[in-house]
Amino acid sequence: MATSATSPAAIPPTSPGTSSATRRAQMRSALQAAGMLPVLILLAIGFHLAGGHRFLTAQNLSIVAQQASINIVLATGMTFVILTGGIDLSVGSILAASAMVALMTSLSATVAWLAIPACLGAGLLIGLGNGALIAWAGLPPFIVTLGSLTAVRGLARLLGEDKTIFNADLSFAWIGNDGLHVLPGVVLPWLAIIALAVVLAAWYVLRRTVLGVRIYAVGGNMSAARLAGINVGLVLMFVYGVSGLLAGLGGVMSSARLYAANGLQLGQSYELDAIAAVILGGTSFVGGIGSIWGTLIGGLIIAVLSNGLILMGVSDIWQFIVKGLVIIGAVALDRLRQKGNART
Numbered sequence: 001m002a003t004s005a006t007s008p009a010a011i012p013p014t015s016p017g018t019s020s021a022t023r024r025a026q027m028r029s030a031l032q033a034a035g036m037l038p039v040l041i042l043l044a045i046g047f048h049l050a051g052g053h054r055f056l057t058a059q060n061l062s063i064v065a066q067q068a069s070i071n072i073v074l075a076t077g078m079t080f081v082i083l084t085g086g087i088d089l090s091v092g093s094i095l096a097a098s099a100m101v102a103l104m105t106s107l108s109a110t111v112a113w114l115a116i117p118a119c120l121g122a123g124l125l126i127g128l129g130n131g132a133l134i135a136w137a138g139l140p141p142f143i144v145t146l147g148s149l150t151a152v153r154g155l156a157r158l159l160g161e162d163k164t165i166f167n168a169d170l171s172f173a174w175i176g177n178d179g180l181h182v183l184p185g186v187v188l189p190w191l192a193i194i195a196l197a198v199v200l201a202a203w204y205v206l207r208r209t210v211l212g213v214r215i216y217a218v219g220g221n222m223s224a225a226r227l228a229g230i231n232v233g234l235v236l237m238f239v240y241g242v243s244g245l246l247a248g249l250g251g252v253m254s255s256a257r258l259y260a261a262n263g264l265q266l267g268q269s270y271e272l273d274a275i276a277a278v279i280l281g282g283t284s285f286v287g288g289i290g291s292i293w294g295t296l297i298g299g300l301i302i303a304v305l306s307n308g309l310i311l312m313g314v315s316d317i318w319q320f321i322v323k324g325l326v327i328i329g330a331v332a333l334d335r336l337r338q339k340g341n342a343r344t
Contacts, residue, residue, distance in 0.1 A: 035281065035282050035293075035294050035297055036280055036281065036282070036294065036297045036298060036301060037297055039301060040297055040300055040301050040304065043301065043304050043305065043308065044056060044304055044308075046308075047304065047307070047308030047311060047312070050308075050312055051308060051311035051312050052311070054311055055307070055308060055311055058185065058186060060307065060311075062179070062187060062188075062189060063307065064300075064303050064304060064307050065188070065189055065191070065192035065303075066189045066191050066192065066257070067303045067306060067307060068192075068195070068299050068300050068302070068303030068304075069189070069191035069192050069194065069195035069253065070095075070191070070195075070250050070253050070254060070270075071270065071273045071274060071277055071299045071302055071303065072195040072198070072199065072277070072295070072296060072299035072300075073194070073195050073198050073246050073249055073250050073253065074091050074092075074095070074246060074247060074250050074270055074271070074273075074274040075273075075274040075275075075277035075278050075281075075295045075298065075299050076198050076199055076202045076246055076292060076295060077091065077127075077242050077243035077244070077245070077246035077247060077274075078091065078243060078271075078274040078275060078277075078278045078295075079202065079278050079281075079283055079290060079292055079295045080202070080206075080215065080238075080239040080242045080243060081141070081239050081240060081243050082219075082275075082278050082279075082283050082284075082285065082287065082290065083206075083215050083216060083219045083239070083283060083287055083288065083289075083290055084215060084218045084219045084222075084235065084236060084239050084287055085218070085219045085222065085285075085286060085287030085288070086134065086141035086236070086239070086240070086287070087141050087142055087145060087275070088127075088130065088141070088145045088240065088243045088271070089142070089145040089146050089148070089149045089271050090126070090130065090145045090146075090148035090149045090152055090247075090271070091243060091244075091246075091247040091250070091267075091270060091271045091274055092149070092153075092247075092267035092268060092269060092270035092271045093148065093149050093150075093151075093152035093153040093156060093267060094122075094123050094126050094127065094148075094152055094244055094247035094248065094251070094267075095123075095247045095248070095250040095251045095254060095266065095267035095270060096152075096153065096156040096251070096261070096262070096263055096266040096267040097122060097123075097126070097152050097153075097155050097156035097159065097251070097263070098119045098120070098122045098123040098247065098248040098250075098251030098252070099119065099156075099251035099252070099254050099255040099261035099266055099267075100156050100159040100160050100165065100251075100261045100263050101118050101119050101122045101159065101251075102115045102116065102118060102119035102251060102252060102255050102261065103115075103160075103165040103166075103167055103170075103255055103260065103261040104159065104160070104165060105118045105119075106167050106170055106171060106172075107165070107167055112171060113171075115171065115172065116172055116252055119248050119249075119251050119252050119255075120245060120248040120249060120252065121248070122248055122251075123244045123245050123246070123247045123248020123249070123250075123251060124241055124244050124245040124248060125244070126148065126152055126244045126247075127240045127241045127242070127243050127244015127245060127247065127248075128237060128240065128241045128244065129148075129244075130144055130145055130148055130240045130243075130244065131236055131237040131238070131239070131240030131241055131244075132237065134236055134240065135232070135233040135234075135236035135237050135240075136233060149271070153263070153264075155263075156263030156264075156266075157263035157264055158263070159263060160261070160262070160263045162263065162264060163262075164260055164261070164262040165260060165261050165262075166259060166260045167259055167260070168259060170255070170256065170259050172252065172256050173256050173259055174190065174256070175190050175191065175194070175252065175253060175256035175257075176190070176191060176253060176254075176255075176256030176257030176258070177256070177257060178190055179192075179193075180193060191253055191257065194249070194253065195299075198246065198249070199292055199293075199295075199296050202292045203292045203293065206291075206292055211235075211238070214230050214235050215235060215238075215239060216288055217230055217288075218230065218232055218235050218236070218287070218288075219286075219287025219288035219289075220287065220288030220289075221288070250267075250270070251267075254266060254267070272323075272327060273302050273323070275327070276298065276302055276323070276326055276327045277295055277298035277299040277301070277302050278290070278295050278298060279298070279327075279331060279333070280294075280297070280298035280301055280302070280326075280333070281293075281294030281295040281296070281297055281298030281299075282294035282298075283295065285331070302323075302326070305322065305323070305326065306319065306323075309322060
């Protein structure tokens with residue numbers, strides 16, 4: 001008599017190795033989804049305990065949010081660029097030059113209302129210049145933006161004749177020194193609100209638009225993207241334009257917070273913090289892999305690290321050393337992630 005298709009003999013046994021592999025895959029997926037969030041939480045708790053229970057207070061968390069906001073804005077633009085396999089080393093210099101434009105415009109009674117648009121426009125223009133050299137002239141992003149880092153820094157110093165420009169009556173100073181009063185005694189800084197709005201807008205572009213799909217495609221395989229009919233040049237122009245525009249927004253935020261701008265010092269090494277935030281957040285240096293939410297977590301880790309070290313009384317010399325080690329660690333982590341993806 002024929003054996004029934006549903007008989008126990010026809011059902012293959014489930015081996016212990018299969019279930020173990022499934023559990024490992026599930027654990028790996030959970031760790032990838034969590035990203036660096038557990039590290040952020042552990043850092044916050046550790047600094048709270050080591051810093052005299054001063055870290056996790058409403059006042060200090062508000063300061064951390066302010067400190068993180070500018071870096072998160074810059075890192076958001078950097079995420080767009082790195083997703084295409086590029087790099088933008090000029091964002092700190094663009095921030096300084098844009099802030100100088102904002103302060104100089106604000107001091108003119110006739111065009112003071114143009115301070116913010118002029119600042120954003122300056123950043124966008126420089127970013128598009130970088131994009132044009134990379135997309136149409138075929139120059140390497142590292143070389144182009146390294147040159148821009150130096151040249152635009154010189155421009156920033158030239159604009160202010162190597163002096164700090166002040167404006168005690170800055171019309172948009174509220175952006176950097178006020179906030180939204182959500183509850184009695186709880187104020188959400190406008191800087192943090194702007195940073196969150198930028199992150200949400202970036203998430204929408206990257207995850208809900210055709211343009212976002214094309215950005216990931218260009219970073220994944222530029223040659224294949226061209227063969228698929230994607231205008232790679234326009235995508236590169238877009239991402240470097242966004243990076244420049246958000247660096248200009250960083251200039252607005254910085255000058256609003258300080259009532260001043262300086263072409264020599266403002267924005268120094270900001271590009272390193274932005275790159276560290278992006279890589280800590282899981283975006284791969286080779287492009288095509290990453291998320292804006294990871295960048296947000298990475299930016300918060302950098303801010304928590306800086307604030308926590310200050311609360312612990314660590315000198316600024318050691319703060320530079322620790323930040324440098326974090327950047328090296330971020331790149332090493334990216335390499336490990338690449339090897340893990342290659343194995344799976």
